[in-house]
Amino acid sequence: MSGIRRPADGLTWRTGVAPGALPLLGHVPALWRYPLEFLASLPAHGDLVELRLGPNRAYLAAHPELVREVLLNPRVYDKGGVFDKARQLLGNSLSVSRGEEHRFQRRLIQPAFRPAKIAAYTSAVAADTRRVTDSWRSGETQDISDTMHALLMRVAARTLFSAGLDDALIEEARRCLRTVSHGIYKRTMAPLGIMEKLPTPANRAYARANGRLRQIVADMIARRGRSETGQEDLLATLLQAEHPETGEKLDDRQVLDQVITFLVAGSETTASTLAFVFHLMGTLPEVEKQVHAEVDEALRDRTPGYDDLPGLPYTRSVITEALRLYPPSWMAMRVTTQDVGLGGRTVPAGTMILYSAYALHHNPALFPDPEHFDPGRWEGDRLAQVPRGALLPFGAGTHKCIGDVLALTETALIVATVAARWRLRPVPGTRLRLEPKATLEAGPLPMVLERR
Ligand code: HEM
Known part of the structure; x- marks a missing residue:
């Protein structure tokens, strides 16, 4: 002892x-x-x-x-309990593997999250965001939780696969992901593990969504093939990743499990953060004013990229404070x-x-x-x-979030791109109702979009 x-x-x-x-x-x-x-x-x-x-x-x-x-002591305090159940659902991927297996995977995958890689993956985030906001009409109302979730799915698809997913497929993957992530939460928290084996409509919907999501991602991976080079996305880095000592690579099944894990761990967390940020900006005019002033000064109507982040210190403080007040995990x-x-x-x-x-x-x-x-x-x-x-907000130690810098970069780029042209006003009477599920969610947040 x-x-x-x-x-x-x-x-x-x-x-x-x-x-x-x-x-x-x-x-x-x-x-x-x-x-x-x-x-x-x-x-x-x-x-x-x-x-x-x-x-x-x-x-x-x-x-x-x-x-x-x-x-900081994973040998004594290990990922057991709910993670054992999640392993059955996510495969033995990074977020649920333990001990030697986890150390092996982390060394293999960590280089995929180096700053230079993140700068490349996120090069299209602002343009993708602009494409979405260009379809907004001033005066219309949108549920900003839903809007951010859809946008984040598009951004995640681009980060993982560069291009190649059309809007309908992204929307289908998003619906599947939502069902899967809620299902994983229910299953990992269920004390007995019996209810989820019964052929109820909810369990059948979960099985269908899980199968379809894996199929969509597997097709993307197969279409790419291991030989193709030149893509600057997360999938390319995973396919080429080699263990620095043993030279081992991930096999196709492991790549699939990791990609699904990144989608489950990374999209709802980041989307919730954004929903909270826009809700807070919409309800706190002083905060909104300062973000707008900073974004206007730093960008002067340019589309922001990774290199613009140092010029947005207040915006980044707003995001950090939102992660403090409403930590998704x-x-x-x-x-x-x-x-x-x-x-x-x-x-x-x-x-x-x-x-x-x-x-x-x-x-x-x-x-x-x-x-x-x-x-x-x-x-x-x-x-x-x-x-x-x-x-x-991102944990600590060997299991600290591998996507922390990616998430913060995406969040800052999206906030800056939206804030440069839009003001989001909460519909009067809207109350934030926190929903602690797999991720802390903001619930429906209807907001009126106003062109600045
Ligand atoms: C605001 C967004 C995010 C938040 C708040 C968040 C939070 C966290 C936290 C708290 C953990 C550690 C959980 C624990 O201690 O058991 C974690 C782990 C993880 N996150 Fe994130 N995350 C975010 C975004 C992302 C993104 C964008 C990705 C990938 C693209 C990602 C992938 C992962 C993975 C793979 C793990 C497991 C790491 C390991 O065990 O080695 N996350 N995340």
Whole structure:
């Protein structure tokens, strides 16, 4: 058993127990019915908070240093639990593989996400966005959550495959992806694994969507072939990727699993971020004004590219603050592989350890006035006041999001391109209703499009 660690400053960890456990079910109903409020309430009870999930004991690592300890020690805190189920659905791809297999895949795939590659993949993001916004009519209303999801699917298709997917196919892939991603969430969270095997309409729709999505992607990969060179997209990098030591490559099935994983992990998360950003800009005129001023000054009506990002610091702070307030990946978990000392407790092997970006980001001890949207937190001297590990939208350690820079680049380019010409006004009476699913979603957000 590894030793019990204590905070560096000599204080002891605060351990606590989450209140309100129900007989038999424990905290499962709270996590199902109002997960965000429940998770955000837990840091008040300790740095490490014990929960009951049915008959099992689990813990929330609520202090950023404890979260780091969990995420930086993957041999002790492994991807078990829901990831075991997700593996059946996503193949043994990057987001669900473990141990040696994960290290192997990560070394092979990481070069595909180098900055120079990202600059190339994202070279058409602004043009794709412009093509979509050119079809907008001033005064019309659109559900911006839906619009951003459709746009992101188009951008993801371009990033992965350069070209070659027509609009109808992108729309079909998007519908399939939505059904698949909701299905994966339901299946990984289902306690027994029985309901999803029954031939219900929802289960049949899931199986159909999953099969069709895999078919669309497999066709794209087959059409490309391994011999074709010269494309600057993610698929080309995956097909050519070689392990630096062994020279091994991914086989066709592995490439397919990785591409599906990128679509599942990358499109709804990024689309939600954009929906939140436009909602916030639409409701906070001061923020909108500053973004517009910055974009006008930096771009002067040019189409933005990767090299323009340093000239958009305020826009990037707005995106960071949106990721703080509404982190798309709101909760994740690990399972202990051995008895271990964590936060002043001895935690037995096989215990679920939760970490929640939402709980960290809404903790007033880490972010004063946490419900206040304040992009200034990420500027100048104030940046240094944010405790280490307190901002965690992309996780940390060996499983840290591989697409973080890609996502931030796409988001900034899309916000700048839209903001250069459009102002999005929330339809009066619209309320943001957070939907914590596989991703934290914004729900329907009808907004009126106004040409600037
Ligand atoms: C705003 C957008 C995004 C957010 C908030 C986000 C968030 C995250 C988080 C929190 C994790 C770690 C989960 C854990 O600790 O268990 C993760 C992992 C991952 N993400 Fe993202 N992500 C985003 C965009 C993307 C994009 C664009 C891609 C790919 C194109 C991507 C691909 C992945 C993959 C493959 C993993 C697994 C990495 C590994 O285990 O080695 N994500 N993401």
